[in-house]
Amino acid sequence: xxxxxxxxxxxxxxxxxxxxxxxxxxxxxxxxxxxxxxxxxxxxxxxxxxxxxxxxxxxxxxxxxxxxxxxxxxxxxxxxxxxxxxxxxxxxxxxxxxxxxxxxxxxxxxxxxxxxxxxxxxxxxxxxxxxxxxxxxxxxxxxxxxxxxxxxxxxxxxxxxxxxxxxxxxxxxxxxxxxxxxxxxxxxxxxxxxxxxxxxxxxxxxxxxxxxxxxxxxxxxxxxxxxxxxxxxxxxxxxxxxxxxxxxxxxxxxxxxxxxxxxxxxxxxxxxxxxxxxxxxxxxxxxx
Amino acid sequence: xxxxxxxxxxxxxxxxxxxxxxxxxxxxxxxxxxxxxxxxxxxxxxxxxxxxxxxxxxxxxxxxxxxxxxxxxxxxxxxxxxxxxxxxxxxxxxxxxxxxxxxxxxxxxxxxxxxxxxxxxxxxxxxxxxxxxxxxxxxxxxxxxxxxxxxxxxxxxxxxxxxxxxxxxxxxxxxxxxxxxxxxxxxxxxxxxxxxxxxxxxxxxxxxxxxxxxxxxxxxxxxxxxxxxxxxxxxxxxxxxxxxxxxxxxxxxxxxxxxxxxxxxxxxxxxxxxxxxxxxxxxxxxxxxxxxxxxxxxxxxxxxxxxxxxxxxxxxxxxxxxxxxxxxxxxxxxxxxxxxxxxxxxxxxxxxxx
Numbered sequence: 001x002x003x004x005x006x007x008x009x010x011x012x013x014x015x016x017x018x019x020x021x022x023x024x025x026x027x028x029x030x031x032x033x034x035x036x037x038x039x040x041x042x043x044x045x046x047x048x049x050x051x052x053x054x055x056x057x058x059x060x061x062x063x064x065x066x067x068x069x070x071x072x073x074x075x076x077x078x079x080x081x082x083x084x085x086x087x088x089x090x091x092x093x094x095x096x097x098x099x100x101x102x103x104x105x106x107x108x109x110x111x112x113x114x115x116x117x118x119x120x121x122x123x124x125x126x127x128x129x130x131x132x133x134x135x136x137x138x139x140x141x142x143x144x145x146x147x148x149x150x151x152x153x154x155x156x157x158x159x160x161x162x163x164x165x166x167x168x169x170x171x172x173x174x175x176x177x178x179x180x181x182x183x184x185x186x187x188x189x190x191x192x193x194x195x196x197x198x199x200x201x202x203x204x205x206x207x208x209x210x211x212x213x214x215x216x217x218x219x220x221x222x223x224x225x226x227x228x229x230x231x232x233x234x235x236x237x238x239x240x241x242x243x244x245x246x247x248x249x250x251x252x253x254x255x256x257x258x259x260x261x262x263x264x265x266x267x268x269x270x271x272x273x274x275x276x277x278x279x280x281x282x283x284x285x286x287x288x
Numbered sequence: 289x290x291x292x293x294x295x296x297x298x299x300x301x302x303x304x305x306x307x308x309x310x311x312x313x314x315x316x317x318x319x320x321x322x323x324x325x326x327x328x329x330x331x332x333x334x335x336x337x338x339x340x341x342x343x344x345x346x347x348x349x350x351x352x353x354x355x356x357x358x359x360x361x362x363x364x365x366x367x368x369x370x371x372x373x374x375x376x377x378x379x380x381x382x383x384x385x386x387x388x389x390x391x392x393x394x395x396x397x398x399x400x401x402x403x404x405x406x407x408x409x410x411x412x413x414x415x416x417x418x419x420x421x422x423x424x425x426x427x428x429x430x431x432x433x434x435x436x437x438x439x440x441x442x443x444x445x446x447x448x449x450x451x452x453x454x455x456x457x458x459x460x461x462x463x464x465x466x467x468x469x470x471x472x473x474x475x476x477x478x479x480x481x482x483x484x485x486x487x488x489x490x491x492x493x494x495x496x497x498x499x500x501x502x503x504x505x506x507x508x509x510x511x512x513x514x515x516x517x518x519x520x521x522x523x524x525x526x527x528x529x530x531x532x533x534x535x536x537x538x539x540x541x542x543x544x545x546x547x548x549x550x551x552x553x554x555x556x557x558x559x560x561x562x563x564x565x566x567x568x569x570x571x572x573x574x575x576x577x578x579x580x581x582x583x584x585x586x587x588x589x590x591x592x593x594x595x596x597x598x599x600x601x602x603x604x605x606x607x608x609x610x611x612x613x614x615x616x617x618x619x620x621x622x623x624x625x626x627x628x629x630x631x632x633x634x635x636x637x638x639x640x641x642x
Contacts, residue, residue, distance in 0.1 A: 184346050185379040188366045189440060190396035199392075203382040203426075 034260035052261035084167025117229025148238030174205035290448035297352030327496035372441035378433030382426040564636035573611035575628035582626040
């Protein structure tokens with residue numbers, strides 16, 4: 001059969017093209033544009049070449065917030081993955097407990113991010129917040145607005161509360177898709193509970209876990225709203241993560257050029273790390 | 289190795305059982321000899337997998353006992369029962385190599401490295417897996433994976449029973465033959481009790497010495513393949529085994545004689561007075577001939593399968609299928625049929641009357 005040439009089909013593509021152009025291509029290109037220029041407002045630009053990129057890459061402020069960002073994301077993954085898998089393993093597989101658990105698990109995910117930040121801010125206030133007050137009354141010197149350790153602790157706790165459910169739900173779906181025959185065969189082979197986890201459950205959950213790691217990495221690496229509301233990056237710069245720093249630079253100081261260069265570097269780091277994660281975890285898939 | 293005895297076994301997946309249909313298995317009694325090859329044959333949903341899982345210990349029966357060599361094992365788990373089971377689709381440990389997959393059940397039982405190595409190599413040789421020993425199991429084809437599943441079941445020399453739950457479902461037809469003959473060969477070599485569950489009559493009949501036919505949670509007949517073919521004890525067996533299945537036609541009993549289509553059929557059985565809600569005769573298509581007199585039928589359709597012809601005919605009681613050699617001359621339009629008396633059976637409420 002010969003394919004008929006019909007250029008009218010382009011009309012169907014145009015709406016998508018326009019949409020993508022306006023919400024992705026144009027903004028991105030604007031950022032690229034800013035990153036090579038200096039602006040003093042009123043649409044006056046001066047060409048700066050790679051100056052902003054060099055400055056950002058050599059800036060101690062950027063190194064510090066990037067370092068904080070990596071540490072934060074690393075801790076988040078380290079806590080949320082095992083915890084999420086652990087909770088998924090203990091969740092009931094049938095009966096009335098299933099919907100109850102699923103609803104309970106979905107709740108934190110449904111709360112808007114700035115509400116989460118505000119909730120935890122109040123919850124953790126040293127004098128009146130339930131968490132802050134309790135910790136202080138049992139002898140801890142807890143004040144997240146003034147002590148950086150406490151600020152980190154609170155931010156991580158908040159993120160664990162908010163996002164572990166995502167790992168739980170993904171793991172639970174992965175566990176439920178394992179055929180009963182695998183467990184039966186393992187039982188007959190005399191496998192221990194650990195063997196079942198190590199040789200059946202983890203390999204079978206590989207795909208959903210890859211997804212969970214990618215999502216949790218991206219979201220936590222780009223975290224903004226919750227720490228912005230909770231700590232505002234403080235005390236000092238203690239919880240000043242990359243996106244918070246970026247916004248401060250762009251909107252607080254109106255350094256649009258350096259901020260644009262920083263966004264692009266930020267974007268490339270996220271892209272690179274995701275690609276590395278993905279290719280490591282999907283290494284064996286091609287041969288199946 | 290062990291002989292297997294099931295006593296009055298019944299199982300239900302429900303908490304409470306109100307009627308017969310609430311039972312997945314009803315009143316199963318089986319006596320299987322040590323070292324025999326047995327098949328459980330029946331359509332999907334007849335309870336054969338349930339029965340298998342009860343024998344292996346994955347399910348606890350609602351009622352009844354399971355004995356291995358006269359020891360009650362009803363309450364033991366699969367490891368304690370020392371059985372092997374191969375499932376419908378390949379169950380392998382993806383992240384292990386083929387070798388480690390085969391060694392896994394032995395390692396869990398604390399055998400020494402040397403013993404494990406000898407056994408794994410022996411079974412690998414038998415299943416022609418040696419060349420892939422170092423490969424990851426997940427990279428193999430479906431039949432390669434199923435061979436690993438088989439291997440993990442066969443690698444232990446101490447098992448009481450080896451059970452197969454439709455193990456060849458996912459295998460390509462031409463490989464089915466290879467694996468099936470491999471299994472038969474293995475059975476002769478290692479001489480262990482084997483139970484094979486299938487809905488495929490050819491698989492059951494070629495594998496087993498004794499075939500157990502199941503229907504709606506009950507055993508309807510146990511016998512050799514020949515017995516099942518020549519003398520079905522239940523209309524279901526007649527219908528299910530053979531291709532095409534047995535002709536089952538309504539008849540009446542008058543004065544101790546079979547009355548079919550207004551004619552009296554000669555019979556091997558002495559019919560005692562008994563009240564049946566329905567009586568039927570059964571005759572396999574292989575044992576019907578065309579002749580000049582007999583039951584008048586109309587010929588509806590002839591299908592040629594190559595080796596023989598299947599002729600669909602119709603009389604007033606229903607349709608009758610006849611199997612004839614491909615070379616046979618088939619009358620057209622209307623004809624007369626005679627039944628081979630030796631293979632004509634009378635069924636009352638679906639059970640044979642002898």
